[in-house]
Amino acid sequence: MAPAIKVSGLQRLGKKMICDVCGREGARIRRVTRTYGKGKDFLVIEKVPVVSCPHCGESYLTAETLHEIERLKLHRKRLAVERAVEVVGFASY
Numbered sequence: 001m002a003p004a005i006k007v008s009g010l011q012r013l014g015k016k017m018i019c020d021v022c023g024r025e026g027a028r029i030r031r032v033t034r035t036y037g038k039g040k041d042f043l044v045i046e047k048v049p050v051v052s053c054p055h056c057g058e059s060y061l062t063a064e065t066l067h068e069i070e071r072l073k074l075h076r077k078r079l080a081v082e083r084a085v086e087v088v089g090f091a092s093y
């Protein structure tokens, strides 16, 4: 089984945020784990900040976050630490 690569280091964002979608204050940051690519290019990024807004119900990544994800992917060789993970495929019926 190939080792997965983990990257952390996304910047902290402020607690009180204005929602980009509806413009109201009170959007929250949730931290999620996202995976990119497959096989030897498989990359796990932990603690990706997802903005979720209780007013309009939207969940989205900010432009800054997307930019940071691109940067992490680009510099994965330098930033990543290798960690073994167990991978299972959901059975297809």
Ligand SMILES: [Zn+2]
Pocket: 019, 020, 021, 022, 023, 024, 027, 053, 054, 055, 056, 057, 058
């Ligand atoms: Zn909103």
